[in-house]
Amino acid sequence: MAEIMQKFTTCLWFNMQAEEAAKFYVSIFKDSSIGRVTRYVKEGQEIHGKEPGSIMSVEFRIAGQEFMALNGGPMFKFSEAVSFIINCETQEEVDYYWDKLTEGGDESAQVCGWLKDKFGVSWQVVPIAMNEMLVDPDTEKVERVTKSFMQMKKLDLNELQRVYEG
Template sequence: MQKITPSLWFNNNAEEAISFYTTIFKNSTVTGQAYYGENSPMPAGTLLTATFQLDGQEFIAINAGPQFPFTEAVSFTVYCENQQEVDHYWDKLLEGGGKESQCGWLKDKFGLSWQIVPTIMPKLLTDKDKQKAGRAMQAMMKMVKLDIATLEKAFNGN
């Protein structure tokens, strides 16, 4: 069991969300489920909570109504080794009604915010050469989905 597990509050669509996320990320599975019983705020048999893993990271889903919707104040970053991986997560997380933002940010159809980031990005932005890092930052600021080749060209002054 991991020491800290993020809990996600869903508006009565936790089962759909879990199914969506576990098809996108490798090594994902549902590890436990609890259901509302009789005389509960939801119909008996409705999912109450579930634990699930996305690529080995454990999460808890709570199916409890509209009181606490997602905001950008909490988000998840997905680090990607190459452009193919960036494209995969970007496209999959947008399926079904997600919305693009900028600088690699998107909201999925459940309203959860994600940033899809190439693993090279921190290296480019923290390079000792401030001009190179600045060019990479300026290129990123103009992007919606991050493009590794364009970021590297900007970094190298091409």
């Protein structure tokens, strides 16, 4: 019997880097693995234009979430309109994900905890404590934290806690 899939799966459209991207993400996150790989066949080649036998899609799981990487061609690009948020417990965790995901990425896209990796996928690497700070009923604390994080590239939990506490 086929394994039941999660209800929603994120599909990431790449030109021809689906396998490379899936392996990259699986190497970074715990509880991650590569799943099924599909290949293009001759049928439909007049539409897809891919060489028969080349990889069409790679299913992969990162941190328990199902994804699919599709080699769809160059017509669609990633944008910051969609990003993946990584909620981090510690600064060490922020540093780990930031360092791994910025490697070879777009340095000009690094702002306020946002980054763009080497494939053009946008990520937000966020300390969970910051999310709590931003919903504090004390608006002066929220103002200080907001002013501080808006000036950062990689978020610094110690600095955020310092300005939060006044």
